[in-house]
Amino acid sequence: MDSSSRNLILIVDDTPTNLEVLSEALTDAGFEIAVATNGENAIKQIEYEAPDLILLDVMMPGIDGFETCYRLKSNPKTKDIPVIFITALTDTADQVKGFSLGAVDYISKPFQQAEVVVRIQTHMQMQKMRSALEVQNIRLKQEIQERTAAEASLQKLTQHLEKRVEERTQQLSQSLEKLQQTQVKLVQGEKSATLGQLVAGIAHEINNPVNFIHANLHHANEYVQSLLELVKLYQTQFPDSTPEIKRKLEEVDLEFLIEDMPKVLSSMVVGSERICNVIKSLRTFSRHDEAQIKVVDLHEGIDSALIILDHRLKPKLKHQAIQVIKQYGKLPPVDCFAGKINQVFMNVLSNAIDALSEVVDAEHNYILSPTIRIQTEVVGSDRVAIRIADNGSGITKEVQERVFEPFFTTKAPGKGTGLGMSISRQIVTEHKGSLYCISSPGKGTEFVIEIPIRQPMLSNCEQLATVSTLEQFV
Ligand SMILES: Nc1ncnc2c1ncn2[C@@H]1O[C@H](COP(=O)(O)OP(=O)(O)O)[C@@H](O)[C@H]1O
Ligand SMILES: [Mg+2]
Structure with missing residues (x-):
């Protein structure tokens, strides 16, 4: 049960009349009351059940009110319970002593009941506010702790995420690079294989006929030379040939033909040699079989x-x-x-x-x-x-x-x-x-x-x- 809602007040006094009067007034005001007739009893009672406020008489047999207050304030369990002294003493030095021991107020005897009730109500309210503040404070501290922890783990998470993103990015760019290289390899492989086959095929197909041409050009040259020599021989042996032969000779322009024919043939040789060279180069170049x-x-x-x-x-x-x-x-x-x-x-x-x-x-x-x-x-x-x-x-x-x-x-x-x-x-x-x-x-x-x-x-x-x-x- 929440003690703050009980409004329990402990009255410590050795005078039964005082106890009676105060109890009555405070019960009427809606407080719960506990009583003790001396300091030692009060301390025992408080340890058993802590009140919300203590009204403490100063002059008592046994330990007096000041000593009782001192002991209560020295105990961490009871130190926060507000204490109000009830005293016949009007000496300022005693009042100062009471405050210095941790009392929140003092009431001097003889007292006005109404005043006592109002004072007590005020202190009770202050005490409640204090404890509410304390609770709030603790909650705030806890919240701050939780937030700090959350922030720290968030930061850790962010760092982790950043690292992951960085790693992933690196992986991705590596994959991209690999992919591009593979693509290049594929293109290269396919291109050079197809091109190589094509070039090698063409080179092979052209190679033989060109070789015939090239080899036969030599014979053709010899044959043509022989034929021309033969024509020349006919011309010297039979200078008076028939009109038909004469016409033909003029038509073919034999002189020009004799002069031009070797040139035609040698340029054909040069051309076919060039083709042979190109074919050789193509084959060297493609080397697709290797x-x-x-x-x-x-x-x-x-x-x-x-x-x-x-x-x-x-x-x-x-x-x-x-x-x-x-x-x-x-x-x-x-x-x-x-x-x-x-x-x-x-x-x-x-x-x-x-x-x-x-x-x-x-x-x-x-x-x-x-x-x-x-x-x-x-x-x-x-x-x-x-x-x-x-x-x-x-x-x-x-x-x-x-x-x-x-x-x-x-x-x-x-x-x-x-x-x-x-x-x-x-x-x-x-x-x-x-x-x-x-x-x-x-x-x-x-x-x-x-x-x-x-x-x-x-x-x-x-x-x-x-x-x-x-x-x-x-
Ligand atoms: N000898 C060069 N002089 C000037 N730029 C060159 C030369 N060689 C390569 N490059 C540059 O490198 C680029 C890439 O060359 P390459 O990979 O062969 O592709 P492509 O020739 O199809 O553009 C060319 O586009 C050109 O900008
Ligand atoms: Mg290029």
Whole structure:
């Protein structure tokens, strides 16, 4: 039961009359009353059941009111119960003593009943407010504690969440990168496989007939020479031929024919040789049949790419002929997936040609003598470097950072796929090499392909197989 609603008052007095009068007055005012006739009894009683207020007589046999008050205030259980002294003493020193012991008020005898009731009511109310405040205070403190704890756990949760989001973001961007790489690989794989098959198929189909033509041109030349000699012989042996033969001779313009025929034939020889070269380059370039690492001459690969790109090096409406300066060093045969490495040469060279085909450079000047310089050299003891430089418009810092990103292109839609450099980097990385670019706007661009001379997986047996692969192109 809540003691505050009981309004229990303990009256401690050794004078029965006082006890009676006070009890009556306070009971009438609606308070519950308990009584004690001396200090010691009062303390015992209070410990048994705490009242809401104590009216304490000062002068009592045994321990007096001051001592009783002192003991009550020294006990944590009873120290908060308000004490009002009832005293006949009017001495100020005693009043001060009472207050200093922790009393809330004092009533002097003889007392006015009404005054006593009002004072007690006031103190009871104050006490109730005090305890209500205390309860509220405790609740507030608890609330603050709870909030602090909640805040701390919220902060912890936020931190945890932030970490999770960061991790997830990282995971997602890694997956995206992987996905893009897979996509590039797929595109690359599919493209080069199809293209390789197509090129190899065409090259194979054209190879034989062109070889017939090329081989037979030699015989054709001999036969024609013989026939012409025969005609000449007829002319000397039978100078007076028939009118019909004379007419025919004039019609065919024999003199011109004799003079022009060798030229026609030799240009046919040159043409067929060119076709043979292109076919050889296409086959070297595609090497679609090679799923394994082989030992190859990288210069052959570069040359085959150049032959395939030859038509783009010729003078065009928008640019002069692109000059190719080869500064080949002495390279040892290099282990690689030849078809793939050739693809890298092709991609880098195509970009250089694209850059040189632009009408103007960064300073809006015409690129006067468009040039591609290809240097090769051995670096260190175990790597080779192929540097392909152009004197085109160069690449800005911002673009340089993105050149190797899949699908990044600065070219017009339909012109660029943005895959060339990312595929190339992937291929070079597969070879444990590096592909990077050195460029500044207006100063041209240099791409450097560095790959190890030896790939760890290559066995002797495979190296031997390479020789025969190379031979089949000769
Ligand atoms: N030699 C170069 N000169 C200037 N810019 C280049 C050169 N090579 C590559 N780039 C830049 O790198 C981008 C990406 O090249 P690439 O991956 O081959 O894609 P694409 O050629 O289809 O645009 C090009 O769009 C171009 O901006
Ligand atoms: Mg490209």
